Amino acid sequence: MSYQQIDSRRLDTTFAALSDPTRRAILGRLAKGETTVSELAKPFKMSQPAISKHLKVLERAGLISYSQIAQSRPRKLEVKPLKEASVWLEEFRRFWELSFGRLDSLLEELKIEGEQKKGKSQKSNKTTKGKKNAK
Amino acid sequence: MSYQQIDSRRLDTTFAALSDPTRRAILGRLAKGETTVSELAKPFKMSQPAISKHLKVLERAGLISYSQIAQSRPRKLEVKPLKEASVWLEEFRRFWELSFGRLDSLLEELKIEGEQKKGKSQKSNKTTKGKKNAK
Numbered sequence: 001m002s003y004q005q006i007d008s009r010r011l012d013t014t015f016a017a018l019s020d021p022t023r024r025a026i027l028g029r030l031a032k033g034e035t036t037v038s039e040l041a042k043p044f045k046m047s048q049p050a051i052s053k054h055l056k057v058l059e060r061a062g063l064i065s066y067s068q069i070a071q072s073r074p075r076k077l078e079v080k081p082l083k084e085a086s087v088w089l090e091e092f093r094r095f096w097e098l099s100f101g102r103l104d105s106l107l108e109e110l111k112i113e114g115e116q117k118k119g120k121s122q123k124s125n126k127t128t129k130g131k132k133n134a135k
Numbered sequence: 136m137s138y139q140q141i142d143s144r145r146l147d148t149t150f151a152a153l154s155d156p157t158r159r160a161i162l163g164r165l166a167k168g169e170t171t172v173s174e175l176a177k178p179f180k181m182s183q184p185a186i187s188k189h190l191k192v193l194e195r196a197g198l199i200s201y202s203q204i205a206q207s208r209p210r211k212l213e214v215k216p217l218k219e220a221s222v223w224l225e226e227f228r229r230f231w232e233l234s235f236g237r238l239d240s241l242l243e244e245l246k247i248e249g250e251q252k253k254g255k256s257q258k259s260n261k262t263t264k265g266k267k268n269a270k
Binding site for chain 2: 012018021024027031085086093095096
């Protein structure tokens with residue numbers, strides 16, 4: 001999948017759906033396997049209608065689906081929109097890799113510089129001590 | 136950066152900021168280099184106040200920053216929140232890799248099966264033709 005193939009309206013609904021911690025937690029739970037609404041509601045201090053509202057947002061965004069056959073209609077994670085969101089973000093990867101790469105090399109430089117200074121001061125200490133001993 | 140180190144509230148504002156096509160386009164433009172608000176507004180059929188509103192959302196989400204010194208206050212891309220959003224999504228990577236991997240192997244199987252059938256039917260055609268010629 002390339003950057004150009006991503007549907008912009010789908011990105012709108014995916015990112016909007018992901019902007020809530022409960023909805024992200026629901027997706028995290030569904031990543032462990034499909035489950036029922038009552039099971040999904042358990043870890044949250046929320047009423048089942050409140051959870052159902054979040055589930056509707058996720059369903060509309062195509063991030064979850066459910067089986068019509070079973071009475072409990074277990075919810076299932078749908079990863080395609082997540083993949084698209086990830087592909088969109090990947091376009092910016094070179095920026096954080098560049099900036100963190102730069103930071104790494106800067107820290108490395110400072111470390112070497114620090115060690116060199118330490119080395120010099122130890123040498124000069126030895127010289128001073130040597131001179132002192134010679135006195 | 137690990138999954139656990141990500142601030143959940145920051146993910147809320149990052150994903151909310153990314154849920155709009157104009158804001159995503161602004162980030163895409165800033166990926167090419169820092170620029171002024173009037174330059175950012177040019178490709179959009181929008182008033183400058185409307186663009187400024189979007190910029191405020193991006194600023195509050197920490198996705199862009201601006202220089203206080205220059206009169207034009209050029210805007211600059213800040214990638215850290217994008218990286219965090221990407222790290223969050225990476226947790227689901229194994230799912231799309233698995234599902235697409237499965238699809239690939241299924242397609243490969245069908246291809247091989249198809250070729251085998253084709254091969255068999257060509258052989259049987261040859262046999263039939265051979266028989267016909269013998270008659």
